[in-house]
Every structure is written in structure tokens, then in C-alpha cells.
Amino acid sequence: MTPQGNATADTMAPATPGSARPSSTWTGWGQWLALVTMTVDHLSRYIAPEAWDLGWAGSSIGRIAFPLFAAMVAWHGLFNPRTPLRYARRILVIGLVAQLPYMLMPRASDALILNICFTLSLGLTGGVWLRALPARLATGTLGQPRLVAEAAIALGVWGVAGLWVEYSHHGLLMIPLYMLAMQYLHLAGDTLADRLKAAAMALPVLVVAGLMNSSDMAKSFTVATCLAALLLAAGAHRLAPAVPTAMPRRLWLTWYPGHFAAMALWLWLAGQLG
Template sequence: MTLDHVARYVAPEAWQMSWVGSSVGRIAFPLFAGMVAWHACFNTRNPLRYARRILVIGLVAQLPYMLMPRSSDALIINICFTLSLGLVGGVWLSGLGQRLRQESTAVWRLGAEIATAVMVWWLAGTLTEYGHPGLLLIPAYMLAMQRLHRTDVTRDGVPVAALSCLPVLIIGGFMNSSLMAKSFTLGTCVLVLLLAAGTHRHIPEMIWQMPRRLWLSWYPGHFAVIALWLFLSGNI
């Protein structure tokens, strides 16, 4: 992510670093979305409070994010809003499945919920990074991870779990235009799904972990540093 932003906003054209954004820069969002979905499914008691924390980071980062030079003047809100809204959508979909199985739930109420959710998704997709596909990635990850986590290695279980991964790959394929960007995005999605399926158990535990305050402040902080550099160099 940081390499992508440095190559996009700081590096001069003479350095010819535009390839970074179409390669390693496309790893960040599907990786972040997978991390958020995993924590929402297995590591937090209150996913909506987790979504609020991500939203706070996005609010802090929005001002320096808006200072980045762009070819269009259209309002775009940063990736934390995409992650936060996507998580809210995933939680809502999980609850909707439970309510659909309850005979006492009023049909008109479910219809109103679905119509409202579709309208919010459509409006938010015009403002957020990665747009409409980006908002759907976390709900798709949550569906796949819950199925992968519950799957036993049987003749019937594995095909169903594999089928639940298809929405993630389809959505990932819609998020970028160039072949290189699609390849890196889909490759990252496949890696996240493999980790969720159990390969994470074979990865050794990290000896050093980034301090909590540092990784919470990294997203708005790196934008602030880039904005300061652009200001001092006379580019904003």
C-alpha cells in the first residue's frame, strides 16, 4: 500500500514506477479485506464496534487523503470507509440469513431491509475506493471463511466450501482493469482463502509484531507525510 502511494504521488515520472500500482499495489485491498473478514468472523465479539474503529481511522485519514493530487475533482472517500461499510454489510447479511429462517419474520420488513441495503450499497459505491465490487468483497470473504471453517474433509463438504469461494474470486476479478492488476488481486484472494482453509497453521508465529499504536496510525500517518512532502516540494 505504502509503495503504491509513494509511486503514485511522490515518485517523478522519470523514475517509471507506474508498474508498482498495477502489481504489488493491488495486494493491499484484498489482503486488508480478508483480515477484516477474519477478525469479524472469529476474533471479535462485536463486529460493528470493529467497523466503527475502522471508520474512525478513515475519518482521521480523509483530510490528508483529499490532499493527494488527482486527475478528477470528484469526491472519493478513502479505503477505510470501504472496509467499514463492507463489514457492516457482511454483518447484516449474516443476520439476514438467520431472519429468513424464522417463520415469524414479516416479509414486508425483510423486503424493506433488502431494498434499503441495495440503495445504500449503490450510493456508497459511487463514493468509495474500489466502488461497488469493493463493498461486496468483505461479505463474500465472510461467507467463504465461515464455510471453510466449518467444512469437514468429506466428499460433500469440500465442493460446497469450494463453491462458497467463487463470489470472492468473481468480485476480485471486477475490481481492476489491467490484466496485471487482476492477476495480483486474484492471487491475493486465493492466498487469503487458502489461509482461511487451514494453511495458516503451518506459518510460524511472528517474532516481532508492529506496536498497536503504530499500525493504527499508519494509514492516516503515511498520507500526512506524503502531503507534507508534496507541500514542501510545491506540488500542492
Template sequence: MTQAASAALAPPRPASTWTGWGQWLALVTMTVDHLARYVVPERWGLGWADASLGRIAFPLFAAMVAWHGLFNTRNPLGYARRILVIGLVAQLPYMLMPRATDGLILNICFTLSLGLTGGTWLQALRERLARGALGGPRLAAEAGLAVAVWAAVGPWVEYGHLGLLMIPLYMVAMQALHGAGDGLGERLAATAMALPLLMVAGLMNSSDMAKSFTVATSLAVLLLAAGAHGTIPRVPLAMPRRLWLAWYPGHFAAIAVLLLILGQADFP
């Protein structure tokens, strides 16, 4: 089958209106998480916010990056580089946060950028295998290198090895669910492709509450990929692009200044 014929048979690109809502929800839940973790005194008893609302942000960010990388951009590696630039800008204010662990940890943008890079490689690998354009030795070499990079980078990024898997698994599941036909067999096969993502989402946290919020967020996005995307209206107030790009490093800088003013700073 030619590339043009394959494109003609592919399902239409899904609606992305849900990401307008997702942007606001991700920023709000991330900010609640960081305020509860770094600013609010423990005696206030708001740890539940970190273990509940705070567990929505990362799977939602990962889902939006995977969705745009899979459906909305012709250059996902360029998209990954743009996320990396935000991560570089955010790293210094991120390092000013009081950390529970010692050592250098790269912020979530590095996790998202590397995850998208891995997911893009995986999608290209599947296409080459389908065309018969990849021999066994080359496949083994590429897979071995990918695993080695994943193992080496995992301890240095936020959310670790499991976090790096989220975007590649999202992309596999989204593509399967969106492309599945109406037959029972196809739908069951697509559902099976989503199970690894839900398993990783459940393993990312220790408490039952945190697991529940992370898995529920991931499941909601998978339902969107399965067809619910068409039911979501546009957000009344679109996220300003500059706010979206600046909030991650900016809110860390604001928290650092606030801690200094309150005399609660305990920076490394």
C-alpha cells in the first residue's frame, strides 16, 4: 500500500478542543501542588492537596504533549526542543525549591521533552517495521540504545523512569484507540494497548489516593482519544500563549521570592 493510500484510509485527525481546558486545569493543579508542598506549613494539614489535585498535573501535561506530538504537529522533535528550552529556563528557579532529596534533579520539562523524543522514535520504529524497512540487527541496536538512555537518564529527571514512559505509552494508546474500527476485536485490541499506560500511571505514586487521581486522569484522556474528543466544546477563555510558556519557570521564581519574604527559605 502506498503512503497516499494509507493516508486516505487513516481516520480524520481528532478534535483538540479539550486541550484548552486541559491547559487551565494543568496549571491550576500544578500550582496547588507546589504551594501545598513548598509554601503552606505542614500544621495546616493540606497534604491531601498534594496527594490528590496535585497528582492530576503530570499525567495531564504528558497527555497534552503526547496528543499534540501525535496529532497536531509535523515536527514533534522540534516541539520537544521547545519544551526543553522552557526546562532550561526553569531549572534555576526549580533548584531554589526546598527539596526533600539531595542531588541534581532536572525539572518536569526535561521529562516531557525526553518522553516525546522517545515516543516519536517509537512511532517511527513502528512505521519502519510495518514497511519492512528495518532489519533485525538495526532493530536490536536501536532498541538497546533506547533502553540504555532510558536507564541512564531516569534517575536525573523528575518522576524518574516511570515518568519517561508516560508519553511513549500515551502515544501508543492514543493511536490505537483513535484508529480502532467499530468491530469488537479491534476495540478490545485497542483497549489492550492502553493497559500499559494505566499500569505505569498506577505505579508512579505510593498512596492509594495519589494512584487513583493519576490513573483517573490518564483514563479520562484515553476516553477522549477513543472518541469523546468530539463532545468537548471550546474553552471560553483560551490560555494566552505567553502565560502558558512563562508560568512554569515564573511560578517557581515567585514561590522562591515568597519564601524569602516569609523567612522560610531553605534553599540548597
């Protein structure tokens, strides 16, 4: 939940040596949009009375938040490759802090679900592992037996974790697929073959985004958000102006657990929590 901290001041490393450095200015806007849409989703789901019939808000505005968070996390993991695992640990810590108030939210099922930070942290870890594979294979530091063992462990973790985390197995795939697509889109040349290859790498992200939701409205908003993020990687990032007010770092780090704690307190005062 902490893409780049202060996005406007972030220094992005190139995806590969010699590639142009992409601008991360857009993430300043992305941070505000992600927090607002996430909060709208949660307020309409947990706080608003059923009589208000605000389910449409969660199926539209609320479906922007997760693909946008995932896009910013993938952007950081791809273009700032010196700190991705430390970044994944930071997201995990936020998830641990937020888990208790998150579990207090009223749900249709009593099954234990880990909040979105676990999805983002595990997804980034998987994306970092996948991205390092070609270099490890090329340098001979990863033999076939170890590759098979690591792949089996990764599939096992994905299979088990997908049963427990928010957005399930599809959610865990978003960041690795984003990273793959963003890298190809960012480095694509001017030839038709290069552009077709980059477009093909972007398709899995859009497919998985569509599979994450059931209603047509939710699918449309999720896929549109992913498409916008992919266009940014393809070069639209150059067009983003600086955000007038940068997201305060403390607000960015504390909003996710804090807003769940505030909603839990409200529900308790309203007598809706046991």
C-alpha cells in the first residue's frame, strides 16, 4: 500500500541498463485516486445503510482501487529494482497492522480472509522472482533442478495463499503480469513486431482483471483501470502533470489500517459489532 512513498520525488531506475528512465509523476495522482476509490468502496460496503442502495458504488468506483494499487506496486518493483523485497515487507507490515480492524468488518462469511496488503506483498514477491529468472538462467546461477524446485514452491504458495487472500488467485497474478507487460511496453521499439509483442504481453493482465469480478460493470471499471496503467507504461507517463498536492507520507502509510479502525469504531458505537 506504499508505492514510492512520495511519488513526485521518487527516482526511478531503468528497467534494463541503457533504457530511458520513465517518469513516476502519474503515481502522485494515482495515490489520491486509489485512496478515494478504496474508501468509497469500503464506506458503501460496510457503513452505508442498505436502504441507501449504494451497491453500484462498489461495483464501479470501488473497482478502480485494487488494479490501481497493483499497478503502482508493480511500477515500483519494475523501475526501482533495488528495493522491491524491502518494499514488499513494508506492505506486509501495514497488512498485519490492518488485519484486526479488517476482520471486524461485517461479512457474509465467517471465513478468514487476509486483507489486500497480503495480496500486494505476495504478488510483488512473485513478480520479483519471475523477473530475475532470465538473468539467473543466462548466468548459470540457476540450474534446472533448482528451477523446478523453485517453480514448484511458487505454484504451491500461489495455490495455498490464493485461498486466503483478498481477490484470491487472480489478485496474486496481477502484479507479476503487470510487471511483465509494463517492461515490454516500456522497452518496445518502433517496429510492428515489437508493438505486437508488447500488446500480446499486455493481454493476460486484462484477461485476469476481467475474471476477478462477476458483474459487467465491475469488469468494465477494473479492465479500464488496467488499460490506463498499461498505456502509462507504453509512454503516456510523459503526459502526466505534477500533482498539485503530494500525498503526505504518513497519511499514505496509515490510511489503510486507520480507516478500517475508524469504521470499526463507528460500527461499534452504532451497536453493529458484538
